[in-house]
Amino acid sequence: MKQLPLISKEDAEPKARILWESMPDFDLAIFHVTAHAPDAMEGWMRFGGTIWREEDGGFPLLQKEMAEVWTSVLANSSYEWGNHGAGMLRRGGTQDQLDALIARQPDADVFDDMEKLVLQFTTEVTIDARPSEESIMALAQVYTPRQITELVFGICGYMMNSRLANLGGSEIGDDEDYGMFRLGRKT
Numbered sequence: 001m002k003q004l005p006l007i008s009k010e011d012a013e014p015k016a017r018i019l020w021e022s023m024p025d026f027d028l029a030i031f032h033v034t035a036h037a038p039d040a041m042e043g044w045m046r047f048g049g050t051i052w053r054e055e056d057g058g059f060p061l062l063q064k065e066m067a068e069v070w071t072s073v074l075a076n077s078s079y080e081w082g083n084h085g086a087g088m089l090r091r092g093g094t095q096d097q098l099d100a101l102i103a104r105q106p107d108a109d110v111f112d113d114m115e116k117l118v119l120q121f122t123t124e125v126t127i128d129a130r131p132s133e134e135s136i137m138a139l140a141q142v143y144t145p146r147q148i149t150e151l152v153f154g155i156c157g158y159m160m161n162s163r164l165a166n167l168g169g170s171e172i173g174d175d176e177d178y179g180m181f182r183l184g185r186k187t
Contacts, residue, residue, distance in 0.1 A: 003169035006032035013038045019045055029079065030161065033168035048161075051154045059147040059154070062091040066115060067122040067151060068158040069101050074126045077162030082172030084158070114142065118151070125155045 009020050009027070015038035020031055023045075034041040054061060065088035072080035085098045097115075100108035106119035117138050124131040139148050 029174035075162035078172035079165035079170040
């Protein structure tokens with residue numbers, strides 16, 4: 001078996017269906033994977049909501065989107081970098097920045113020094129599972145411990161999401177197959 005079979009909303013257990021229906025405007029391809037484990041799906045959905053909640057004093061969402069795209073590229077998940085690439089552009093990122101990340105060039109001149117630092121930190125968390133002292137110290141010059149922790153939660157959340165998407169064989173654009181296109185969300 002190359003990938004886990006996707007489950008339909010109709011075939012999902014009642015708990016998964018209720019969770020799915022709690023987000024009437026979303027039928028994400030990744031739901032067709034996570035619905036196989038309804039209890040975990042519930043916690044995963046709640047956790048995902050906290051990553052993207054905009055709060056005073058929270059980590060800047062544009063830089064978090066860049067980190068999520070880069071995490072997804074490192075995880076070989078076109079599904080996630082496709083979705084969060086679109087989010088990065090909506091939040092003010094540029095197509096050149098997105099193209100650089102997809103081309104695996106996080107040190108390209110299209111990023112400012114702080115963005116490069118966030119991307120370096122993301123690489124360290126994703127690949128080495130431990131950021132360097134230099135990266136933490138440099139981030140701590142600008143961001144609070146809360147903000148840095150929020151960034152790590154985001155990175156780790158999208159490491160997990162990338163793996164779940166890959167488990168179900170989800171690729172860039174698959175959300176359009178599940179009705180996201182009607183919401184104007186094209187990857």
